[in-house]
Amino acid sequence: MNTLELRMLEMALKAACPGLELRKNEPMDRHTSFRVGGSAALMALPKDGNEAELAVRAARTQCVQPFFLGNGSDLLVSDKGYDGLIVKTGGLDGIESLGEKEIQAESGVMLSRLAHFAGEKGLSGLEFASGIPGSLGGAVLMNAGAYGGEMAQVVSAVTYLNDNGEKVTIPADKCGFSYRHSLFSDHPNWLILGASLELTPGDPAAIKTKMAELAAQRRDKQPLEYPSAGSTFKRPAPLPDGTPVYAAALIDQCGCKGLTVGGAQVSEKHAGFIINRGGAACADILELMDQVKKRVYEGTGILLEPEVKLLGMEAPSAPYGDASL
Numbered sequence: 001m002n003t004l005e006l007r008m009l010e011m012a013l014k015a016a017c018p019g020l021e022l023r024k025n026e027p028m029d030r031h032t033s034f035r036v037g038g039s040a041a042l043m044a045l046p047k048d049g050n051e052a053e054l055a056v057r058a059a060r061t062q063c064v065q066p067f068f069l070g071n072g073s074d075l076l077v078s079d080k081g082y083d084g085l086i087v088k089t090g091g092l093d094g095i096e097s098l099g100e101k102e103i104q105a106e107s108g109v110m111l112s113r114l115a116h117f118a119g120e121k122g123l124s125g126l127e128f129a130s131g132i133p134g135s136l137g138g139a140v141l142m143n144a145g146a147y148g149g150e151m152a153q154v155v156s157a158v159t160y161l162n163d164n165g166e167k168v169t170i171p172a173d174k175c176g177f178s179y180r181h182s183l184f185s186d187h188p189n190w191l192i193l194g195a196s197l198e199l200t201p202g203d204p205a206a207i208k209t210k211m212a213e214l215a216a217q218r219r220d221k222q223p224l225e226y227p228s229a230g231s232t233f234k235r236p237a238p239l240p241d242g243t244p245v246y247a248a249a250l251i252d253q254c255g256c257k258g259l260t261v262g263g264a265q266v267s268e269k270h271a272g273f274i275i276n277r278g279g280a281a282c283a284d285i286l287e288l289m290d291q292v293k294k295r296v297y298e299g300t301g302i303l304l305e306p307e308v309k310l311l312g313m314e315a316p317s318a319p320y321g322d323a324s325l
Contacts, residue, residue, distance in 0.1 A: 001041055001064075001083055009062045009085060013044060016058035021045040028081060028311075031088065032072035033133060035227040036282050038081025038312070047091040049106060049193050056191055057165045059085055067311060068191050070135030071110065074142065074229050078312035079282045089137055092193065097121050100201060102156070106194040107137030111144070114197075119211060124202030125154045130211040131218045133230070137192040141184040142307075143177045147214055152177035156198040160184065161191040180234055180307060223267040226275035232289060233272065233304040247304055248272030251292055254299040261288040282313070 001009065006024075013020055022044055028037035044066070046052040059066050066087040069075070092108035095117050103123065105114055115130035128149025132139065140158055143151050152172065159169040176183035184190055218224060233247040251257065251271040259266045263280030266288065267273040274288055293304050 001085075005062070005064075006041060009042065009059065009064055012058045012062050013055055017046075017051050017054040019047070020051055020055055021047070026086075028072075028077040031069060032075050032077055032229075033227055034076055034229050034276055034280075034282075034285065036079070036276060036280055036285065037077025038079050038282075040082045040086045041084055043086045043088060045088050045091060048094075049092050052087060052089065052092060052191065052193070053161055053165070053167070055087055056161055059087075060165065065189055066191075068137070068188070070108065070138035071133060073132075073134040074138060074308055076229065076282055076285060076308050076310055078310075080312060082312040087191070089135065089191075092137075094194075097123075098196075101198050103197045103199065104194060105136050105197070107135060107140070107192045109136045110134070111136060111139055115211065118197075118199055119204055119207040122201055122204045122207070123199035124207050125149075125199040126197070127207060127210045127214060131215050136195060140175075140192055140195050141182055142180050143182050144180075147217075150177075152182075154197045154199060155195050157196040158184075159193045159195070161193060163187075163189050167193065221270055223269045223273050223275050226267070226277060228267070228273045228275045229308045231272045231307055232274045233292075234307045236302050236304065245302065246272075250296050250300055250302060250304070254292075254295045256292050256295055259288065259291060261285075261291065264288045266292060286313075 024042055025039045026043040027039050029035050044055045046055055056066060064085050066085045069086050069088045089108040092106035095105045095109055097103055103118055111129040111132045111134055114136060115126040118126045128147045132144055132146055134144060139151050140155060155172045157169055157171050158175055162168050184192055235247055236245040238244050248271045256266045257271045258268045262284030263276055263278050264284040265275055265277050267275050274285055289306060297303050
């Protein structure tokens with residue numbers, strides 16, 4: 001956006017929603033788990049769903065499509081930043097229990113908080129999500145999962161704002177959930193406002209114990225002491241005979257564990273993680289991802305697909321059979 005376009009956008013947002021918090025040139029390393037990235041031209045931080053809806057509709061009157069940001073735990077932002085509007089959903093943080101099995105929550109609610117809320121209500125099914133450092137909206141969009149669980153197993157309905165600014169609610173069987181994918185992955189212009197989850201009654205003490213066990217496994221196996229975006233690459237498709245294939249095992253097998261570019265490193269603790277050991281730039285992480293993809297492809301013939309999303313940049317080309325990263 002040029003200066004005039006930015007000014008017009010600010011005016012439209014303030015007119016539509018006078019109380020909306022706006023930040024210009026907001027450093028994105030404050031909003032991503034990698035702790036890298038340049039500045040966003042403009043960031044809106046709505047306090048609730050109503051402000052979020054007003055902001056999105058106002059932006060569209062200026063022909064601006066916002067980028068929707070949750071906790072930034074699966075996002076890599078260009079060192080040059082993002083020349084557009086980001087709507088951060090952290091203020092959409094309401095949760096309520098409905099009946100014996102159902103919970104409704106807004107998209108900005110952190111999964112850890114949601115899982116513990118469910119556990120305190122004696123509802124099981126979200127234990128797998130208790131250690132995922134993301135928001136509900138992002139988790140629904142990518143059908144986040146861990147330890148054998150995924151959002152598709154617990155989501156019963158999703159409410160979102162469509163391209164026309166209309167609020168729509170659809171059941172889970174219309175959400176197109178698959179591995180790390182949903183209908184919303186194909187429609188980034190839709191703002192997920194919240195979701196209903198159907199869980200299973202259980203013993204609060206047993207649920208708490210299960211979450212503690214999973215947290216201990218994470219601490220033992222994952223480099224949680226360093227900034228990262230979690231698993232950098234998606235799990236590849238199984239082999240023709242049905243044998244499962246895991247990205248971390250392939251990366252380790254191809255000698256990439258400990259591989260370093262600048263401040264970025266393939267974790268020596270868990271090869272599935274690229275970490276920021278300190279002072280890493282987005283360019284370092286991208287180059288390291290590309291080197292890992294190249295080594296794994298040359299060593300196994302399997303092309304890894306990144307799980308982390310890119311913002312503010314074109315995907316670099318690769319000279320070994322794939323032009324996307």
